[in-house]
Amino acid sequence: MEIVLRCSSCDASYDGVVPRWQCHCGGYLDLSHDVIINRQEILSGPNNIWRYRNCLPLDPDASIITLGEGMTPLLNIKGFFGKAKIKADYLMPTGSYKDRGSALMLSQLKAWGVEKIIEDSSGNAGASVAAYSSVAKIDADVYIPAYTSAGKALQIGLYGANLIKVEGTREATTKAALEAAVSTFYASHNWSPWFVHGVKTLAYELWEQLGFQAPESVIVPVGNGSLVLGLAQGFSELLFKGEIKKLPKIYAVQTAACDPLTRAFDQGLDTAVPVIKEETVAEGIVSAEPVKARGILQAVRRSGGSIISVEEAEILKSLKELIKLGFYVEPTSAVVAAALLQLRRKGIISAEAQPVLELTGSGLKATDKLLEYFKF
Ligand SMILES: [Zn+2]
Incomplete structure (x- = not known):
């Protein structure tokens, strides 16, 4: 290949x-x-992301590292946000959508014969990379900010990775990992193009689950941008191959407590605007300096969507309402519901439209964070 x-x-x-x-x-x-797209082959493939194997950049002879990730439910819901389709990606093997990227990235690392890697993460990607490294029998040092949820840190440690907690900001964690990466392969989910191509299976799944049609729009959280870039990659391939007629609009959502991309989008810039971060319940999208800012901004603009921010109070309110609907997600996931309310208020998404809400991570991993805000 x-x-x-x-x-x-x-x-x-x-x-x-x-x-x-x-x-x-x-x-x-x-x-x-x-990329080879053959609907019959896809339909007869395994019930996970590997049904799109011919659309993935991995040697056909390479072994795959898998925990059965993908083909998560897509549900029609009428909720406090109006009509929408819920993509339940929090129901993944390690409890977050990151498994799409980790499965492909670790398969490639294994094919290369890499024996030890370094990753840094605010939590979910670290847990996912730790799990797939364990399956691949690749040693992993995972750097996380000291403020990361205890549940996510525990999960990373139990998968068998070496956990390194770094005091200070998310950026300090990346700096520590990069220093260590001088001698060990840096398998960062924020840098690896294979990770993005794994996440693109989300676009393929939505297309297949909608009867081989593109959704009109998709609303995703954005921090370092793997969902935006993965969706853009997948939908671009489908468009190029003539499988869809136009690109779905991508609406990417930041927390107002850390929104360098929203500011850049609003100002028409192609690099992130420096921000001073504030405390946020949406820890999964706290990134003041996203490496791929240019690509994220381009992808969203090309799709005809936008990048918007939501306030902390809106996130918490939406989280409670989402959980009442039965979706036990982590706070970061709730930004998409808060965003849909805002987009409807502004008349950008109509009452009749059915945008896809991507629910990214399980609430079961964030119990200690949830307890800071809710008591029973
Ligand atoms: Zn270069």
């Missing part, structure tokens, strides 16, 4: 044969490869 890695900054290109996570110039790498 021919894989081309192209630098987002200097346009240098590489093949995918040698382990690499960054361009020599420091830019991040985008990946392109041959």
